[in-house]
Amino acid sequence: MAHLHEAPTSHFDQYSLGAAYDEMFGGDGQPREHYRSLFERLCDMSIAELQQRQYAADRAFLNQGITFTVYGDDEGTEKIFPYDLLPRIIPAHEWDVLERGLKQRITALNLFIKDVYHDGHILRDRVVPRELIRSCKHYRRQMEGVRVPHDIYVAVVGTDLIRMPDGSFAVLEDNLRVPSGVSYMLANRQVMKQVFPRLVQTSLVRPNDHYGQTLLSTLRALAPRGRQDPNIVVLTPGVYNSAYFEHAFLARAMGVTLVEGRDLLVHNNYLYMRDTSGLRRVDVIYRRVDDDFLDPMHFRKDSQLGIAGLLNVYRSGNVGLANAIGTGIADDKAIYAFVPQIIKYYLDEDAIIHNVETYLCSDDKHLDHVLTNIERLVVKAVGESGGYGMLIGEQSTKAQCDDFRDRVRADPRNYIAQPTIQLSTAPCFVDGRVEARHVDLRPYILYGDDVQIVPGGLTRVALKRGSLVVNSSQGGGSKDTWVLQ
Amino acid sequence: MLSRVADSLYWLSRYLERAEHATRQIDVQLHLMLDQTPDAARARWTRVLKSLNARPDDVEPFDLIQRMTFDPTEASSIINCIAAARENARQLREHISSEMWEQLNRLFLQLREAKMEDTWRTEPHTLFVSIKEGIHLFQGITDSTMNYNEGYQFIQVGRYIERAGAVARLLDVHFGGLAHPHGGYSHDSLEWIGLLKSCTAFEAYCKVYTADVHPDAIAEFLILNPEFPHSLAFAVDRIRASLLTIADQTESRKGRSVNRLAGRLAAMVDYGQVDEIFDAGIHHYLDDVARNCVYVHDAVFRAYIYYDVVQEFAD
Numbered sequence: 001m002a003h004l005h006e007a008p009t010s011h012f013d014q015y016s017l018g019a020a021y022d023e024m025f026g027g028d029g030q031p032r033e034h035y036r037s038l039f040e041r042l043c044d045m046s047i048a049e050l051q052q053r054q055y056a057a058d059r060a061f062l063n064q065g066i067t068f069t070v071y072g073d074d075e076g077t078e079k080i081f082p083y084d085l086l087p088r089i090i091p092a093h094e095w096d097v098l099e100r101g102l103k104q105r106i107t108a109l110n111l112f113i114k115d116v117y118h119d120g121h122i123l124r125d126r127v128v129p130r131e132l133i134r135s136c137k138h139y140r141r142q143m144e145g146v147r148v149p150h151d152i153y154v155a156v157v158g159t160d161l162i163r164m165p166d167g168s169f170a171v172l173e174d175n176l177r178v179p180s181g182v183s184y185m186l187a188n189r190q191v192m193k194q195v196f197p198r199l200v201q202t203s204l205v206r207p208n209d210h211y212g213q214t215l216l217s218t219l220r221a222l223a224p225r226g227r228q229d230p231n232i233v234v235l236t237p238g239v240y241n242s243a244y245f246e247h248a249f250l251a252r253a254m255g256v257t258l259v260e261g262r263d264l265l266v267h268n269n270y271l272y273m274r275d276t277s278g279l280r281r282v283d284v285i286y287r288r289v290d291d292d293f294l295d296p297m298h299f300r301k302d303s304q305l306g307i308a309g310l311l312n313v314y315r316s317g318n319v320g321l322a323n324a325i326g327t328g329i330a331d332d333k334a335i336y337a338f339v340p341q342i343i344k345y346y347l348d349e350d351a352i353i354h355n356v357e358t359y360l361c362s363d364d365k366h367l368d369h370v371l372t373n374i375e376r377l378v379v380k381a382v383g384e385s386g387g388y389g390m391l392i393g394e395q396s397t398k399a400q401c402d403d404f405r406d407r408v409r410a411d412p413r414n415y416i417a418q419p420t421i422q423l424s425t426a427p428c429f430v431d432g433r434v435e436a437r438h439v440d441l442r443p444y445i446l447y448g449d450d451v452q453i454v455p456g457g458l459t460r461v462a463l464k465r466g467s468l469v470v471n472s473s474q475g476g477g478s479k480d481t482w483v484l485q
Numbered sequence: 486m487l488s489r490v491a492d493s494l495y496w497l498s499r500y501l502e503r504a505e506h507a508t509r510q511i512d513v514q515l516h517l518m519l520d521q522t523p524d525a526a527r528a529r530w531t532r533v534l535k536s537l538n539a540r541p542d543d544v545e546p547f548d549l550i551q552r553m554t555f556d557p558t559e560a561s562s563i564i565n566c567i568a569a570a571r572e573n574a575r576q577l578r579e580h581i582s583s584e585m586w587e588q589l590n591r592l593f594l595q596l597r598e599a600k601m602e603d604t605w606r607t608e609p610h611t612l613f614v615s616i617k618e619g620i621h622l623f624q625g626i627t628d629s630t631m632n633y634n635e636g637y638q639f640i641q642v643g644r645y646i647e648r649a650g651a652v653a654r655l656l657d658v659h660f661g662g663l664a665h666p667h668g669g670y671s672h673d674s675l676e677w678i679g680l681l682k683s684c685t686a687f688e689a690y691c692k693v694y695t696a697d698v699h700p701d702a703i704a705e706f707l708i709l710n711p712e713f714p715h716s717l718a719f720a721v722d723r724i725r726a727s728l729l730t731i732a733d734q735t736e737s738r739k740g741r742s743v744n745r746l747a748g749r750l751a752a753m754v755d756y757g758q759v760d761e762i763f764d765a766g767i768h769h770y771l772d773d774v775a776r777n778c779v780y781v782h783d784a785v786f787r788a789y790i791y792y793d794v795v796q797e798f799a800d
Binding site for chain 1: 486488489578579731734735736737789790792794798
């Protein structure tokens, strides 16, 4: 482990470069070109000054109510999502590649979902095994043969990218159902502009605050034909949902109504909301409620969050949904392994952003490999997200590994495994010092009239030293993400 | 505005008004009993409980205050009213200012942390004053930070419907069942001062009628004075004005039936004469006012909140 000898200030005393790619420093211990001005600025500042700005940033989050609710607490305590002061910087040429790669991937996955719910060419041609589709818990047979507006299934996507030790980006996960976190991306920038105004200006950072307008125009594209001035709403499970802040934030950013299932009703295959002035037709729902809870007539009968009859309205083409129902078929972690082939099949192109090597436990040869090498692998349940249902072999006890071996053996289709990857590290301000922490990147992709990506995304940070898990539910934080002009 | 939002704003406001009213009743009687004989005090506690729609048992002050302030199983206890107001506000975070939410949350937490034993041992009065002030602060914050939109009007409607109902009930337990003045009311002027004080009306009354407390003058003041904010006349005017604004803003035809009922309620009070009211029987009159408040409430819900969907499509 090499330490930085050249660093002219004590802030970086504890900054260690390991096997991972470091976003700020090259192998020679010198700051990379696009990080140079931040580096110099940091060297000019005292620790006390940095601490003061961290404090100002934390206050700003609390005062603006940018918080998430902690489950199981009846006092309504709200916590701020830990924010790291130092921005993560992506140079223009790297972003250009990511942008092209993400557009390619989303376009192909959207075509894939459409194909699966209609003719199933890709299954007949045996590019993706039919068995994987049939056994996917997010497959919704109710969507078979349903035409969705403009064939757009995935209007809002958050793709998790990581940077490999060789410096290339790879996709770790596609989130095609209800990706969250975009409000933090926007709030992080707002706070950054308050605490480092000059640095943001002189660095020529690409703005991201048009996300609200872009999301609105994306949703507008999903309106039923002939609806000139569509009534668009954001559907939230309610105030007790941990992401309620984000739902309210996005409704406000777009200037649309935030509704709950109980505000909506179906009549004659049209959807209405109960307003004090009477019933108003609803044309597009940006829904932040999972498929299972959307319509108690067709999905979970016990759901209190949905609208009875919504699926029929949707099937009749009288309402647009973002995202469509059943898109989870394409972010199943086993299907993920086939995405390069899916891109090749529909677009006849090679994937611009690669996948991480993945072992499907449903494949006997792969299963043997996983069971033998579980200590060196990361094992994940295919339908889970948020860092739940996974095992990092290297950081687990023998008992935990054995437990996962049993689980995998009992239900191989439900598990995949990947090598343990050292995510790249970026400088973070922790405990009064600048230290390296592992990060990932979740850009948000919008697919309406065309595919648009607001520059940047949410950089999530594993705040515990050495930890590779960035999920907020597992002690992660986030930082502002700059794409340079 | 979503019907659900209007519903929550209305109830937020009603529950808070109810809490304020109960707080004042208890506080005033707590003071008054220091000067009363035990029998007179018990009689008035019973009246207070009746006017608050609470069981009229447990008139030992410690138990009664414990129950009416802190007991979550007593539906009309102060803690319950404030908790219900807060619960409504919680569903409304996007529609009220953050200052409003913070004040209500603070008030709730303050009351939840207070203990009966400590309150009783020290000075119960300070707790009740701070609850009242907390609610007044919330109303002031509302007036100075919230948009004066439809939602604000629903807050006003909730507040004044609750107030009109509560004042009518309070008057009824003091005048009801008793005949015309000559038939004889309580000669205990403390009783009447207590009534005025529990409507924050003592000083305001004195400015109009001097410190001579006459039951019929008190009735006239608390029912018919259009300038005093805790009178029936004031409340029904506010109800009518806010409902007219709501009907305008929603451009809803259904608003007409609401406005007609609110107008009838206002007319009952605006054009009343105190001697006529007594002649015809004040109990019946107050009962009528209270009943008409309920009619207005029902009409508001039928027109703006739980309207019939089938009817909606038939229109």
